[in-house]
Amino acid sequence: MASAEELKRAAGEAALAHVEDGMRLGIGTGTTAEAFVRALAVKVKDGLTVTGVSTSERTERLCREVGVPMATLENVPQLDLTVDGADEIDSRLRLVKGGGGALLREKIVAAASKRMIVVADESKLVDTLGAFPLPIEINGFGMIATYLAIQDVARRLELPCDLTLRRDGETPFITDSGHLILDASFGRIPDPQALSRALHDVPGVVEHGLFLGLASEAVIATRGGVRHLTA
Template structure:
């Protein structure tokens, strides 16, 4: 069993009958959803709220009942992956392009559990380019404003065309090298007109499940 599967399935232990569960996006939480599907087939009664169309499709394949966010008041727990996790449990997310919905759902959950293999754990955020979701209108101007914060923004492209999120926006992947103050940068980015949201998740994770020395470990905020 690989690290992603180990931590992805470990998070399922926090899911109880009757819960409303935020379902993240990515290669690690994939295993969480697969395991939840097995438990649902075995009688577990939950409702899932997906963070992306891709996750919704996977959850449907696994037989997990889904609800729209507007149908509920809050989530009991959300489980998602991360592109980087620092020692303070701050995160960079958005490599899969679902950062806006992921942040909305994480914020709505009573408990936000992050699953990450050991390669995602770092001392300081920044080596992974920070995804910033922006509206299509005026993207060049928005990119220049973002660059003024000390990065090199690059429009995300797939198959020769700009990548478009489930919300109809573009993503700038911003190379900061090192992010000294995640909370300050998060605030400054979101003050730029045209920026919808950014992939910094500061003081958001309740618990991080990862692997150290071939053993699953959990860090709590």
């Protein structure tokens, strides 16, 4: 039986089939995205020419370490393809992302790309989003007011709401963009679009981890082989 690491590696390697010479690539964050980076680095050493834009400082460091050429989104503002992982994927390729804390940059990079491909193992497939807590990136100013406003959103949408400030040891976790993250356990999210709109209406919310209408394909590694899902 394949291990979780073997499945992630299989998904990352399968996504390479979509990478063409000369592409401007958005490169995501997380363990499955890292498997893609390592597989990509082998192709680069063999002569593949790409320019990468990372979604996090962690990914940036890995790419430079393994020899993937990198640029910033300011220098390369339009991308051909983004390859990134996900914490949950439903049958309509709606995603929950941000378990690694890079959701704002991940969404900016995905939106700047012509296509987004998600790489994941089969454990990330769900019938309904919401079992994984939804990361919500918030401004530090007015944190309590934002906290209460998110709870009000949940009440209006008749969702349970357990909010936890993400921590890094004894101190609050700080994103690469200098913000905080609230992990919100809403339970099942029957209408992700409604929740997305309502959260964006809260002034202190910088971004949230619902990725809707961004992914065009998912490469899913299963114990029976690699599956390709399309929107």
